[in-house]
Structures are given as structure tokens and as C-alpha cells.
Amino acid sequence: MMGRQDIDQIALRLASLVPPGMADAHKDLRANFRDILAQGLRHLELxxxxxxxxxxxxxxxxxxxxxxxxxxxxxxxxxxxxxxx
Known part of the structure; x- marks a missing residue:
């Protein structure tokens, strides 16, 4: 099953795709990605x-x-x- 560390890694990968000019938003996007991924996985019947x-x-x-x-x-x-x- 996917754990918190796996979700963090995926969120970091997604955030790394953000253009360099948006470095300030990088941290916020990473947190948002992590929350969205965690929420989506909770809705699955795993x-x-x-x-x-x-x-x-x-x-x-x-x-x-x-x-x-x-x-x-x-x-x-x-x-x-x-x-x-």
C-alpha cells in the first residue's frame, strides 16, 4: 500500500515540474499535491x-x-x- 513517504515523493516529483520562475510557489504546490494525492487515495477502496x-x-x-x-x-x-x- 502506498505510504506517506511514497505520497511525498510523488508530490516532490510533481512540484519539480513547476517552471523555475515559480520557485516561491514550489513549497505550496508540493503541499497541495501531497494533500490531493492523499485525499484521492483515501477514497479508493484499497x-x-x-x-x-x-x-x-x-x-x-x-x-x-x-x-x-x-x-x-x-x-x-x-x-x-x-x-x-
Whole structure:
């Protein structure tokens, strides 16, 4: 996830694009860029990598369980006892 330091670096890059004649506005622009970036990121529905990895594991377990249940249902529909062939 993007942290405060990442936002500061992007704001600094954007402020560095300001023409040299506007050096006085450089500091203000950097602060404004940083605030706008931070505000924009807060509105996004982002999750941490850890949360994403946990949900990926939950999904994998759920998928395995569904596949097992599908096999059991197919066996019951075919008249074969579960676990037997």
C-alpha cells in the first residue's frame, strides 16, 4: 500500500515540474499535491497486501470445498456411496 513517504515523493516529483520562475510557489504546490494525492487515495477502496493474501487463501479453501461437495453430489446422483467407487 502506498505510504506517506511514497505520497511525498510523488508530490516532490510533481512540484519539480513547476517552471523555475515559480520557485516561491514550489513549497505550496508540493503541499497541495501531497494533500490531493492523499485525499484521492483515501477514497479508493484499497486493501493491504496481507488482507489480499488472506482472502486469496480463504478463496482457495472455499474453492477446494466446493469441488469436494460437487464430487459428493455427483456420486450421490449416480447412486455411488460417498468415498467409494
Amino acid at each position: 486493501v493491504t497486501r496481507e488482507e489480499f493474501d488472506i482472502q486469496t487463501q480463504v478463496l482457495a479453501r472455499t474453492r477446494a470445498r466446493v469441488e469436494e461437495l460437487e464430487r459428493r453430489v455427483a456420486a450421490l446422483e449416480a447412486g455411488v456411496p460417498p468415498g467409494g467407487a
